[in-house]
Amino acid sequence: MSEKIKTVRGFRDLIGEEARKYRFVVEKIRNILEKNNFEEIILPTVEYTKLFTRSIGDATDIVEKEMFTFQDKGGRDIALRPEGTAGVVRAYIENKLYADGTYKKLYYEGSMFRHERPQKGRYREFHQVGAEVLGTINPLADAEIIKIADDILKTLQIEATIEINSLGCKKCRPKYREALINYLRQHREELCEDCQRRLEKNPLRILDCKVETCKVIAQKAPKITDYLCDECKTHYRQVKEYLKALNVEFVENPYLVRGLDYYSKTVFECVSKELGKTVIAGGRYDYLVEELGGPPTPALGFAAGVERLMLLVKELPPKKPLVFIIPFGGEKEKIEALKIAEKLRQEGIRTELSYREGKLKKQFEYAAKIGADFAVVVGENELQSGKFPLKNLHTREQKILTLEEIIQTLKNLS
Ligand SMILES: [Zn+2]
C-alpha cells in the first residue's frame, strides 16, 4: 500500500454535519448583511506581505509571529491573508471605489490563515465573514454595525456580551498613550516579556495581554475614556444613544483595545458567555485608507469567526425528507425509476436513486443506512398499475399511491 497523505498540521476537513454547520452559519450572516444592503466582494487569498505589515501593524502578534509568508518565484514577499479588512481597503483604493462619492458597504467571506499553535477549536486556516462601511464618519453607521453583530448572535441563538469602547483619534490618543506609558513604566518589572517589549512600541496592547500579572496591572491603568477629545466624546455618546434606541444591550469596557493597530474611535467585541471568547469583533479605522495610499476615508467594520460560532450552534434545521427510489426488475424498471427520481427532484423533493442491485430487503436496509425517510419500489407490477408503494421507513407504514399522490404527500412534508 502507498503511504497515506494527511492534512497539513493545523488544517482540517469539514465533513458532513460540520460542513452543513459551516454553510448554515455563513448563510445566516449573509442574509442579514444582504438585508442591510451590503454588497459582496470576493478577494484574493494572497496579498503582498507589506499590505498587512502596514495595516495591522508590525508590533502585533499577527505580523510578528503568525503570518504565513513566503516568496513567490519572482522573489516577491507574499502572505496568506490573516484577516479581511486590509484586503477590502486595498481593493477599495485600487479600484477607486470612492470615485462616485457614495459610501460603500461591502462584505466578504472566506479563509484566513494564522500560524498559531493548534488547539481545540483553533486551526491555522479558519473562516470569517466580515463587513466594512467605507466613507462615513456618521455614528449611525457604528450603531448599525453593532446592531448587525447583535442580529447575527440572536439569529444563531448565541448568548454573548457586547463590549464597547472608544479608542479616540489622532488628537486625543497620543495624550492617553503618554499617560498609559507613564503608568506602565512604574510596573515594568512586573510585566511579561512580550509586554515589556510592547511598552514603548504598542502600549495599548498591554491592556489586552492574557498573562495574569499583566491583567492585574491593566486593571488599574488610566482609562482612555477619560482622555477623549470633545469630538470623540460626542461620537461615542451618540453611538451609545443609538444602540439604546435599537435595544441593543452592551457594556462599556474602557480597557477594550482589540489586537490590531488600525482602530480608532468605536471598537467592540461580542464575547460568548459559553466560551468566554470573542466571536464577533470590529470597530472604526478612520486612518487606514489614507495610510494605505487612498484619500482620507473614515471607515468601520467587523469580522465574525465562523469556527467559533459553529461551536456554539447546537442544532441545525432538519434536512428535507429523503426518498429512496428502488428499481426492481430489469432495464425497463431502471429507466422508469431513473425518470421518476428526476421528476421528484423537479418538484423539489430530495431524492436518491438506488445504484444497488439485489434483494428488496437489502435495498430497504441500505435506505435506512443513508438516512432515507421514505422508499418507493418501481417494479413491473407498479408500472403496470401506475400505483407505487410509498413506505415510511420510520413507521414501516406503507401506502399505495399514484406518482402524483406521492409527489403531493412528500411536498406537504417538505
Ligand atoms: Zn479624539
Ligand SMILES: [Zn+2]
Ligand atoms: Zn503581558
